[in-house]
Amino acid sequence: MAALTSPFASGALDLRLTSVFLNDLTYGSFVRSFIHVNGNSLTFTDEADGAHKASVDVAAVTFDDAGLVVDQRFRNETVLVRGEEYSAARRDGLTFGINLPVKKPGAFQLRIAVRDVPTERVGSANQFIEVPNLNKNRLTLSGLYLAGNTSQRPIGDAAQAAHAATPTTAVNATEGEVAEQDPQAGPAVRRFRPGMIIDYGYEAYNVRLDHATGHPQLQTQVRLFRENQQVFSSQVLNVVGQPDAKRVVAIGHLKLGQNLKTGDYILQVIVTDVAEKQKPRVTSQWIPFEIE
Numbered sequence: 001m002a003a004l005t006s007p008f009a010s011g012a013l014d015l016r017l018t019s020v021f022l023n024d025l026t027y028g029s030f031v032r033s034f035i036h037v038n039g040n041s042l043t044f045t046d047e048a049d050g051a052h053k054a055s056v057d058v059a060a061v062t063f064d065d066a067g068l069v070v071d072q073r074f075r076n077e078t079v080l081v082r083g084e085e086y087s088a089a090r091r092d093g094l095t096f097g098i099n100l101p102v103k104k105p106g107a108f109q110l111r112i113a114v115r116d117v118p119t120e121r122v123g124s125a126n127q128f129i130e131v132p133n134l135n136k137n138r139l140t141l142s143g144l145y146l147a148g149n150t151s152q153r154p155i156g157d158a159a160q161a162a163h164a165a166t167p168t169t170a171v172n173a174t175e176g177e178v179a180e181q182d183p184q185a186g187p188a189v190r191r192f193r194p195g196m197i198i199d200y201g202y203e204a205y206n207v208r209l210d211h212a213t214g215h216p217q218l219q220t221q222v223r224l225f226r227e228n229q230q231v232f233s234s235q236v237l238n239v240v241g242q243p244d245a246k247r248v249v250a251i252g253h254l255k256l257g258q259n260l261k262t263g264d265y266i267l268q269v270i271v272t273d274v275a276e277k278q279k280p281r282v283t284s285q286w287i288p289f290e291i292e
Contacts, residue, residue, distance in 0.1 A: 013123025014038035017112050018188050018287075020143025021102075021131055023205060025247075029131055031100045032143075033060055034178060035112055036188035039090040043118040044081075051080045054089070055117040060100040062108040062129065070108060073100045076117075077176055095178040095188050105133035134205050139273050142203040144287040146267060148185030149197040149253060190289040195258045200267065202285060204248045207241060208275035216241030216248050217275045225266040232257065260291050 016036040023029045035058065044052040061072040077096050081089050100110070108131065113124040132140050180186040185196070192198055200222070207216040218239040224232040234254075241248035254267075268286040 012121035013041040013114050013116060015112070015114060015123045015125045016188050017125035017127055018190070019110050019112075019127045019129055020145065021129060022142045022203065023134060023247075027101070029102045029105070029134070031060075031062070031102055031110060031129055031131070033098050033100065033110070033112055034095055034186070034188035035098070035114060035125070036095045036183055036186065037093055037114060037123070039093040041116065041121070041123065042089075042094065043116050044086065044090070045118060047080070051082050052086045052089075054079045054081075054094065056096070057115040057117060058096060058098050059113045059115075060098050060110065061113075062100065062102065062110050064106070064108060070104075071100055071102055073098060075175065092183045095180055095183050095186050097175050097178050099175055102131045105131045107131075137206050139207065139271070139281040139283045140205045141269070141271060141283055141285040142205070144267070144269060144285050145187055145199075145201040146190055146287050146289060147180075147187045147199055148182055148192055149199045150181045190287070191292050192256060192289060193292060194256055194260045197253055197255050198289075199251065199253055200269065200287075201249070201251045202269060202271075204250065204271055204273075204283075205246075207246050207248050208273050208281075209244065209246065210275045214243045216245060217273070218248060218250075219272040219274055220250065220252070221270045222252065222254060223268045223270070225268065226261070226263055231260070231265075256291070262291055265289050265291060 017033060019031050019033040022032050042054045044054050047053055055078045058075045058077060062070040064070050075098055079094060108129050110127050110129045111124060113122055115122045134140060178186065183189060184191045204218060207218065209215065210217045219236050220239055221236045222234040223230055239248065239250055266286050266288055268284055270282065270284045273281040
């Protein structure tokens with residue numbers, strides 16, 4: 001596709017892209033991309049059973065600093081919706097996921113192109129991706145997953161409500177359509193409202209084990225920034241991983257303040273490995289979002 005060779009986001013389809021680095025013990029390193037397509041950009045065809053079908057081709061390609069292709073992946077996605085699901089898809093758009101295996105560490109330009117199959121209209125989006133070398137045994141975080149909490153369950157007045165390790169992956173690696181109640185608050189767009197509860201997740205790699213317990217011992221803190229000024233800092237919380245596990249998957253929940261102003265924000269997660277008390281290791285990761 002010509003859209004993939006252009007260094008600029010372009011095209012007739014309106015896209016929003018968020019891509020995160022992840023690593024799996026079996027699968028290796030890969031980039032998980034969330035692609036939101038505006039519902040008005042898609043062509044829905046009427047099926048005989050009353051359903052409405054949208055079909056798109058998705059291409060993901062990484063380029064090195066010389067502009068040469070490093071890794072690439074192509075998929076076709078077909079979505080069938082009915083009734084209110086169809087109205088919601090036209091109104092709120094659809095989000096698709098694609099995983100791109102990455103053979104070697106380094107810094108890459110990731111380019112995503114989506115083609116509406118019935119009309120052959122194409123849109124593209126770009127993102128800079130850095131894939132770390134986990135063989136160096138440094139404490140490393142994956143990319144951050146950030147989305148609105150769909151249940152919006154009450155969690156009290158504390159800004160930082162919960163943070164815990166879990167044996168499941170922080171970012172669902174299944175490809176295809178991503179089911180979302182509110183795509184605007186999903187991981188691709190990340191447009192939130194004051195007072196909303198948001199979920200964030202990440203994986204920590206090359207974690208040390210406590211000599212006494214055999215468990216990972218991490219401390220984590222969340223900070224919010226607006227216009228380069230810190231507007232929130234959570235308490236430092238302890239995260240204890242599974243025994244003998246040198247990688248930890250963590251999920252957290254954050255209640256946004258009612259007084260947050262409209263605009264662009266940064267969420268930063270700081271993780272400290274304190275398994276060896278005399279030699280703590282610190283790393284961090286960040287992701288932008290919007291308050292409307």
